[in-house]
Amino acid sequence: MKFAHLADIHLGYRQYGSEERAVDFAQAFKKAIEFSLSKDADFILIAGDLFHKKSEMDPITLAQAVLVLERCDVPVIAVEGNHDSTYFRERYTWIDYLSSQGHLINLKPHFEEGRPVVDEWDGKRGSFYRTAKTSIYGLKYYGMLTERILQDFLREIGDDNFTIFMSHFGIEGYIDMYGCISSSHLYHFRDRIDYVALGHIHRMYVENDFIFNPGSLESCDLKEYSFKKGIFIVEFDDELKYAHESSFYRPRPFRIVELNFSNYSELRDEFLKWRGSGKEIVHLRINTDKNIDREKVEKIAREVFDPLVLRIEVNYSSGVLQAVNVDLSDRVRVERNVISSILRGMGYEDMSEEILRLRELFSAGNMDDADSLIADLISEKIREGMEEVKKEAKIEVQAEEDEEEWKWWEAR
Numbered sequence: 001m002k003f004a005h006l007a008d009i010h011l012g013y014r015q016y017g018s019e020e021r022a023v024d025f026a027q028a029f030k031k032a033i034e035f036s037l038s039k040d041a042d043f044i045l046i047a048g049d050l051f052h053k054k055s056e057m058d059p060i061t062l063a064q065a066v067l068v069l070e071r072c073d074v075p076v077i078a079v080e081g082n083h084d085s086t087y088f089r090e091r092y093t094w095i096d097y098l099s100s101q102g103h104l105i106n107l108k109p110h111f112e113e114g115r116p117v118v119d120e121w122d123g124k125r126g127s128f129y130r131t132a133k134t135s136i137y138g139l140k141y142y143g144m145l146t147e148r149i150l151q152d153f154l155r156e157i158g159d160d161n162f163t164i165f166m167s168h169f170g171i172e173g174y175i176d177m178y179g180c181i182s183s184s185h186l187y188h189f190r191d192r193i194d195y196v197a198l199g200h201i202h203r204m205y206v207e208n209d210f211i212f213n214p215g216s217l218e219s220c221d222l223k224e225y226s227f228k229k230g231i232f233i234v235e236f237d238d239e240l241k242y243a244h245e246s247s248f249y250r251p252r253p254f255r256i257v258e259l260n261f262s263n264y265s266e267l268r269d270e271f272l273k274w275r276g277s278g279k280e281i282v283h284l285r286i287n288t289d290k291n292i293d294r295e296k297v298e299k300i301a302r303e304v305f306d307p308l309v310l311r312i313e314v315n316y317s318s319g320v321l322q323a324v325n326v327d328l329s330d331r332v333r334v335e336r337n338v339i340s341s342i343l344r345g346m347g348y349e350d351m352s353e354e355i356l357r358l359r360e361l362f363s364a365g366n367m368d369d370a371d372s373l374i375a376d377l378i379s380e381k382i383r384e385g386m387e388e389v390k391k392e393a394k395i396e397v398q399a400e401e402d403e404e405e406w407k408w409w410e411a412r
């Protein structure tokens with residue numbers, strides 16, 4: 001039995017506004033699938049974030065997914081990631097759409113009385129799928145509720161043959177990222193689960209030949225450039241064998257150049273030392289204590305680097321501002337107290353932790369995590385609001401929906 005494990009494909013990501021970057025993501029996906037098929041995989045796993053955006057689908061991105069998936073003559077089994085899914089709002093996702101068209105199998109539980117129900121894939125829905133020698137259980141990303149749902153879900157996993165648990169969340173300790181979960185929840189079920197297939201963190205890691213995260217294929221962010229990325233090809237007969245593969249493609253190169261500015265001709269000489277093969281994503285960090293002409297810098301950089309994308313960051317701080325000796329932990333503590341007391345005064349004390357965290361994420365420029373946190377907060381507030389409404393009106397919303405609503409997506 002052999003399978004491929006992919007994650008974090010991010011189709012449709014026009015990084016830095018570049019159409020070519022969106023093509024890079026699609027090419028990487030195509031090559032990863034072709035490679036998996038060439039290795040005779042019996043099935044292919046996509047552990048979340050096939051698409052970069054939850055909505056705003058365009059025909060090219062959809063075609064990039066469909067044209068590749070169409071060529072797969074083995075099952076492709078997926079879960080939704082934070083980029084694919086909108087948590088609890090019962091919305092039809094693009095992964096649901098691909099599933100309804102037979103391009104892949106989208107595993108996710110449904111809920112009864114707030115608990116996940118783990119049932120077998122029936123051709124339209126389900127949260128586990130059986131092949132001849134393997135059971136695959138899939139749980140999508142549920143924001144800040146993932147940890148709680150995970151514990152309920154794992155208890156439902158049966159003790160079959162080779163068992164894979166696939167989901168989309170980070171494990172604590174690999175990267176400083178919002179929403180990571182302790183791996184102890186998974187080890188608790190090690191007697192029943194043979195392979196944990198994760199996505200979310202865009203960097204490869206393997207923990208005790210049990211928890212596997214392949215990393216993304218391309219860099220979604222400058223800081224991801226040095227991460228080890230690729231896919232796993234996994235084989236199981238009597239023992240587990242695996243290889244992390246990335247030889248089948250070449251991610252777009254990033255070039256980060258940091259230097260101190262003195263004059264324009266020296267700048268050109270410095271750039272020449274850093275020149276690469278062209279069509280790279282070039283990120284310049286220029287430290288200076290005088291005003292510089294950005295357009296002039298850009299013109300020189302374009303001539304030297306012939307970049308696909310050029311980004312220029314100018315730091316005027318050097319030599320102008322002197323560092324003030326402040327105890328950072330003290331400053332943070334004072335700031336937290338001030339913000340907490342303001343929020344308390346405004347009746348928002350229950351949200352002060354989240355607001356402080358948001359402030360940290362914004363100041364670190366970590367917009368992706370800030371976006372996730374905001375989406376979580378909103379969905380949590382909507383959920384709380386819904387519960388209040390239900391309590392007050394004392395109506396069984398669920399029963400009514402079941403009878404009245406036309407489930408058009410089932411009418412294939």
Ligand SMILES: [Mn+2]
Binds near residue numbers: 049083201
């Ligand atoms: Mn991702």
